[in-house]
Amino acid sequence: MIPYLIRVAVKSVVTLFAIATITFIATRLSGNPIDTFLGDGLTEEGRAELIRYFQLDGSLWQQYLAFMRGAVSGEFGLSFVDRRPVTEVVSDRLWASGQLLLASVAFTLLVAIPLGILGAIYRKSWIGSAVMMVAFAGYAVPSFILAIVMVLVFSYWLNWLPVVGNGSFAHFIMPTIAMSGVLIAALTRFTRNAMLDVLGQDFIRTARAKGLGEARVVLRHGLGNAGVTVISVIGLQVAGLAAAGSVVVESIFSWPGIGQLLVNAALVRDYPVLQFGVITVAVAVVAINALTDVSYALADPRIRLARS
């Protein structure tokens, strides 16, 4: 198990290094912060003065080295715009995004796993078909469409739910559903398929033959074994959600999280905030992936043993 953990750790560090480098280059390619956030009407002389002030005058290579040196020692610089340490700017937003992500994952598990099991057990009846319909619909509807339609129906027309910020429980409902849509679709399908595979196996027949109750057969022997597949899917999908889903959903619901911060920072080319924000999200994604790998190994002795 230990060598396996080491391998996961090394893989994670290399991935983060690559992401930091790509982020650095990508932000530099996209334009100059001086031209975007200081407004119109700057003379070349004034521009040069500000470029010096914000330390953008070194070569790209020098800036990259400075950035990497800082990153290693935990110094990620000041935001070009509000001149606070980016670590502070980003951490202010972390909890709001984390709450939304946790709410979405919890909601997804509560909905998708029962649905997937139902879909597997009743695969030949209308219930199974209905489950699959829901799953396909969830795949087909992007989160921003789902969000806008919910806003239109539940806020604009019915005036039941608030659309701005994260002030109360009611504020969580629409963003959570919008974030979970695709995830529920994916997980329902995977749970159903994994359950179908497992329920057709000999040991299930044996369990039934032993006279175990159907609930116990399905939940303990069925779900227990289907769990391996399900875990890997959750890990991958949640990582994707943390990275991409939140950007759109947070913007629509003015959710004070990292997604919204990154959109604003990208608009004004606030390199330090963008870099650190992306790296923070990357750390979350890599951590989730590493956790998935580990729990996958814990859940399935074959993997653990084969890899070590």
Add this chain to the structure above:
Amino acid sequence: MFRLMLTTALAVLPLAATAQEITVGAANMAPYLDPGRDHSNVGSQFYYNSFDTLIDRDHTKLEPEWVPALATSWELISPTVMELKLRDGVKFHNGDPMTADDVIFSLNRMMQATFPPYVVRAKDRLANFPEAEKVDENTIRIHANREEPLWETLISLQQVMIIPEAYTKALTGDPDVAEDSDFEAFALAPVGTGPYKIESFQPGEKLVWTRFDDFWGEKAPLERVNVVQISETASRVTALKTGEADIITNIAPDQLSLIDNDPALKTAGSATALFHVMIMNQNHPKLKDPRIRQAMSLAIDRDALNEALWLGKAIVPSTHTMAEMGELHQPDLVTFEYDPERAKELLAEAGYDGFEITYDTAPSYYTNGVLAAQAIMEMWAAVGINGKIVVGDKWTGNSPDLMARNWSNPMYFADPFGSFGVMWAPDGPSQSEGRFNTDEAYAETWDRFRYSTDVAVRKAAYAELMERVKEDPAVLPLYRPFESWGMKTAINWAPMPGHIPYVLDFRAGSITLAGS
């Protein structure tokens, strides 16, 4: 009668519970708040409620009418020195009394700027003022290098709003020295003398104002104002509907009917004191012949753009001028016209061979920017110009490859110097970016326009500058876009004609709530 009373009661009801508190849903929240270094459309929304200048103007009037603010009186004691008497009993939001030292500190932080963001802002508008000096506890003097025709205008700029000296210096490092980091810290914890105190500020996210009870003038009509960034237009409009916001900013023209159709809501708007412009590169090898640029300009039917994109609510100017500029407003000048036949002739004379002319635009920075660009391509095609739109976020105004693109020329203050002047001065941004040329004659005319104390001379000189622009065009003002705010019908607020664009003025007399 009973029905009337009932409907009135119902109309007032939603606000009654929070009579003195409103929430504004803003498309953009400022990332920092320092009136000195800021001249963005985002920041301009917020300063007037929390900061004062020495001299203010009556913002209900289009024509400048100066009124005392932190200075109670002012006079020129020589052609280049203005003496101002300071108001007694003014307090800053942190409780410090305002002194002559605070005023000198605020003025000289700009006039003798060392903090780079101040330097660049001071250079384009305050260059004629070398320093401010304290005479006694109630009197200060401001010195000018040359006779100044725009004293009041420039002393009432957002950039010279008054901030507390001791508080600012003590923010970081040595409490007796004004370091760059002090000004950076100030921008996150701003303190002024205005009727609303900045209670809390989360950059790019939220701002809370509370009434400042020690304000020197008439007290603020609202107890508390929350400004929340709601970047999505659809979410902003919905927030107004659900009651999460009482006022929302930046409504696109095509969304106005959504709000106006709801009896509980209304809109207010005005043509912003800002031009969306097309700029052309005088120095691009293929555009050196001014006739080609004249044709690019004459081919554009700006009235058609206004009708199609702004429902006819924008203002299409005949020259680079605005009614806000008072005596310097010259609507009779005709610098820019639509004349497609003339455009065709000029292209033929110049021997235009159908080469491609690129027109750069940002994807969303200017409302309707891309749509206008598409329409302009059609208009160009109608006279035989082979145009191509290049959409990108990168600013290309300083690129030698630039041919044409969109830009804006805001009115930073109510004078042609505050609009055309900032952008098209000799050695100003346009020239220093290499797409606009001036010569000695231009500079000489410019000087008369900028510094003559005779209004007639200034007007004549400005007309000469416009003639130069017509002969060798580098800019075409397209229109003044129409900007709208949405609000509950119970709120009585509208943008005031005497302000620079986008100011959310919630001072006494500027906003009232039915039922409060």
